Amino acid sequence: DVKVTQSSRYLVKRTGEKVFLExxxxxxxxxxxxxxxxxxxxxxxxxxxxxxxxxxxxxxxxGYSVSREKKERFSLxxxxxxxxxxxxxxxxxxxxxxxxxxxxxxxRLSIL
Amino acid sequence: xxxxxxxxGPVTLSEEAFLTINCTYTATGYxxxxxxxxxxxxxxxxxxxxxxxxxxxxxKGFEATYRKxxxxxxxxxxxxxxxxxAVYFCALNRYNQGGKLIFGQGTxxxxxx
Numbered sequence: 543d544v545k546v547t548q549s550s551r552y553l554v555k556r557t558g559e560k561v562f563l564e565x566x567x568x569x570x571x572x573x574x575x576x577x578x579x580x581x582x583x584x585x586x587x588x589x590x591x592x593x594x595x596x597x598x599x600x601x602x603x604x605g606y607s608v609s610r611e612k613k614e615r616f617s618l619x620x621x622x623x624x625x626x627x628x629x630x631x632x633x634x635x636x637x638x639x640x641x642x643x644x645x646x647x648x649x650r651l652s653i654l
Numbered sequence: 655x656x657x658x659x660x661x662x663g664p665v666t667l668s669e670e671a672f673l674t675i676n677c678t679y680t681a682t683g684y685x686x687x688x689x690x691x692x693x694x695x696x697x698x699x700x701x702x703x704x705x706x707x708x709x710x711x712x713x714k715g716f717e718a719t720y721r722k723x724x725x726x727x728x729x730x731x732x733x734x735x736x737x738x739x740a741v742y743f744c745a746l747n748r749y750n751q752g753g754k755l756i757f758g759q760g761t762x763x764x765x766x767x
Contacts, residue, residue: 546697573753575754582759583759584658584743584757584758584759584760585698585743585755585757586757587754587755590754600754632697632698634697634698636753637753638753640686640705640747641753642688642700642703643698643700643753643755644700645690645697645698645699646697647695647696647697648696648697
């Protein structure tokens with residue numbers, strides 16, 4: 543069964559820590575996305591990548607960076623975690639215009 | 655800019671009731687439209703999609719028709735089940751921006767036996 547897999551379902555970190563969220567896909571997606579999901583706000587795009595080593599900022603990139611060294615792996619990095627980054631983070635992969643995205647199960651991140 | 659607006663939840667229905675979740679959008683050009691569903695503790699799954707005006711997407715008894723004149727893509731199901739309890743997201747594909755999506759805020763549905 544093809545999948546998008548996020549490395550952790552739950553994660554607890556402290557303010558100021560550097561946090562890595564990992565996402566791996568086996569669907570040969572060209573595009574990969576990182577979202578955060580907050581109640582009442584839906585999903586908001588943080589960063590996306592349309593090719594290896596290529597990335598673009600989404601709607602809320604501040605405080606985040608990403609890395610895509612291989613096609614199947616897309617990492618989200620919180621450079622210095624803050625409490626307002628406590629959220630559900632969702633990774634997705636897709637093939638392009640008019641095509642749906644396939645999502646991982648999400649990582650619920652708490653910053654204390 | 656492009657945006658998606660959904661009816662607020664939570665929506666609570668009895669089993670076998672008729673469901674409508676409203677979704678309207680503003681967009682440049684002719685976006686594709688999607689409904690995703692998120693079951694408790696899981697990521698989002700594609701429920702249905704429509705790529706042009708008057709297209710009807712359907713899956714698992716759910717339907718939605720792409721209405722360009724009213725910029726709407728309302729989700730309907732004739733008879734809901736307890737297993738349909740989930741959060742539903744309407745989304746559009748951003749015009750001329752590859753595969754990026756804009757999501758509505760989500761509508762929680764709770765179906766009681």
